[in-house]
Amino acid sequence: MRSGFIGIVGRPNVGKSTLLNAILGEKIAIVSDKPQTTRNTIRGIYTEDDAQMVFMDTPGIHKPRNKLGEYMTNAAIHTFNDSEAIIFIVDDKLSAGPGDKYIVDLLKEVDTPKILVINKVDTMTPDGYKEIYDEYDELDLFDNIIGISAKEDHNVGLLVKTLMDYLPEGPFFFPADMITDHPERFIVSEIIREKMLHYLKDELPHGVAVEIESFKTERNLVKIGAVIYCEKKSHKGMIIGKEGKKLKGIGKSARMDIESLLGAKVFLELWVKVKENWRDSDVMLSNFGYKDE
Ligand SMILES: Nc1nc2c(ncn2[C@@H]2O[C@H](COP(=O)(O)OP(=O)(O)OP(=O)(O)O)[C@@H](O)[C@H]2O)c(=O)[nH]1
Numbered sequence: 339m340r341s342g343f344i345g346i347v348g349r350p351n352v353g354k355s356t357l358l359n360a361i362l363g364e365k366i367a368i369v370s371d372k373p374q375t376t377r378n379t380i381r382g383i384y385t386e387d388d389a390q391m392v393f394m395d396t397p398g399i400h401k402p403r404n405k406l407g408e409y410m411t412n413a414a415i416h417t418f419n420d421s422e423a424i425i426f427i428v429d430d431k432l433s434a435g436p437g438d439k440y441i442v443d444l445l446k447e448v449d450t451p452k453i454l455v456i457n458k459v460d461t462m463t464p465d466g467y468k469e470i471y472d473e474y475d476e477l478d479l480f481d482n483i484i485g486i487s488a489k490e491d492h493n494v495g496l497l498v499k500t501l502m503d504y505l506p507e508g509p510f511f512f513p514a515d516m517i518t519d520h521p522e523r524f525i526v527s528e529i530i531r532e533k534m535l536h537y538l539k540d541e542l543p544h545g546v547a548v549e550i551e552s553f554k555t556e557r558n559l560v561k562i563g564a565v566i567y568c569e570k571k572s573h574k575g576m577i578i579g580k581e582g583k584k585l586k587g588i589g590k591s592a593r594m595d596i597e598s599l600l601g602a603k604v605f606l607e608l609w610v611k612v613k614e615n616w617r618d619s620d621v622m623l624s625n626f627g628y629k630d631e
């Protein structure tokens with residue numbers, strides 16, 4: 339038997355969470371077109387015959403502007419030394435910049451084997467791909483370079499197969515049928531946050547946190563009560579929307595996803611509260627689960 343942890347790191351928005359979901363063939367990590375979607379390290383368990391890989395999808399590494407950002411970036415960097423191999427993801431050349439260089443410099447300091455994944459090849463020309471490939475190949479830092487499309491499931495299987503070579507002998511960490519060790523409550527709060535990212539514009543969803551207040555199963559109905567925290571009174575109005583329409587849309591779309599996650603009918607109640615500057619409050623960050631485990 340072989341088993342090990344694999345870290346997935348990179349700048350925000352390169353497709354780390356999309357890749358995790360593609361590997362698992364199930365959606366456990368939320369995805370959005372806005373950077374800094376993932377805030378905690380999300381563990382996804384992939385088991386095949388006699389091998390188990392625990393993937394750690396991490397928050398995008400960026401220059402922090404508040405304590406939440408510091409927590410996120412630290413969480414990602416922590417996985418460097420806890421992994422048997424690190425997947426470093428980059429995407430198209432246009433969005434590359436100092437962020438990727440910063441991560442490369444950090445990676446130079448660690449001995450863990452590194453695989454470069456060039457994601458979003460579906461958006462690239464062969465020349466564009468080659469340019470990125472050559473740039474990273476020259477660094478002589480990576481054990482392997484693979485081009486994939488996480489979104490279109492292109493070469494994801496090849497990546498998993500490649501990673502098998504890095505797994506040491508050892509027993510499984512989790513039961514073979516387990517896909518994540520995060521509690522359902524956590525995934526539910528993430529689904530609600532994902533809908534906020536989809537429905538709200540600009541900076542607003544970045545200042546949102548979700549707390550599950552109640553979670554009760556009554557026969558085939560799951561009753562969930564959640565509080566959405568935002569940073570300003572004006573934001574509360576925007577989240578609720580005219581005649582509560584926005585919040586209703588967020589609730590409906592979250593409920594549908596939660597129902598398919600839990601395989602049961604869901605009654606979802608949402609409240610919106612204001613907590614000014616929570617992203618810089620140690621106490622609030624810890625309440626919302628943004629703390630070292
Ligand atoms: N065209 C294309 N888009 C992709 C691909 N993979 C991911 N995306 C898109 O890129 C955006 C970001 O994807 P995420 O998976 O949330 O990225 P992330 O790296 O986890 O981002 P953070 O959690 O913010 O660090 C989403 O709009 C995805 O649909 C891909 O292979 N091709």
Ligand SMILES: [Mg+2]
Nearest residue numbers: 354355375376
């Ligand atoms: Mg993510």
